[in-house]
Amino acid sequence: MIRAVLFDRDDTLSVTDPSVYRQAAAWTAETYGLDPDEVIRVMRRHWHEAFGGWWSLRTLADEEAFWQTYGRGIAASLSLTGAQGEALVAEFPYQAFMKPAPGARRVLTALRDRGLKIGVLSNTLPNIWPTLEAIGVADLVDVALSSCALGIHKPAPDVFRLAARALELACDEVLFLDDKLENVEAAREVGMRAALVTLGASGAQGVSALDEVLELVD
8 A cells, every 4th residue: 555655856846947047147147247148058067067976965064065166166167256156056056946847736735635645755965955945845745865865876775765764664655756767666676666757758658747646546
């Protein structure tokens, strides 16, 4: 019997909001007199280069230092001061670039109304809660786990066992949802029910809209 639903965050509960890059570029252009197109190019390049570089972070202090270095790197590429780069990151933090996947809050509310626990397990930086607050679902989540804070990342089997333990349930009482097949398969190996999320992919196998999750727990 399913007693909890454990969600991945990125491309499952949340999606990237590309319009924020334009907002950040406009703010930087107005504040520091730079070409907004160049700002967007630099921001995207630095994010691509930094992506996954946080896997060794474990504490909030580690995360703070990571963002400080990240902001200063952007600043150097734009001929700004380090303080100006940090100001840009503070004005447009990581979570600002996220928006909820369609139906996220409605589906989580429906799951809670059915008496199910809600968990989030993401390969992400130590402080996961600000991102859940930004997409408007933090108050509906019982357990939120960052792989960095745990010191173990999906698809390692033990990370799913840790998540089940945090939910105070056995693995076979948990439905896991993720957009990466290797994570779905790993969850199944430890006994969880699991489904691949393919948001917006018409005709694709898996959960193409979050409302379909409700059918999986009936």
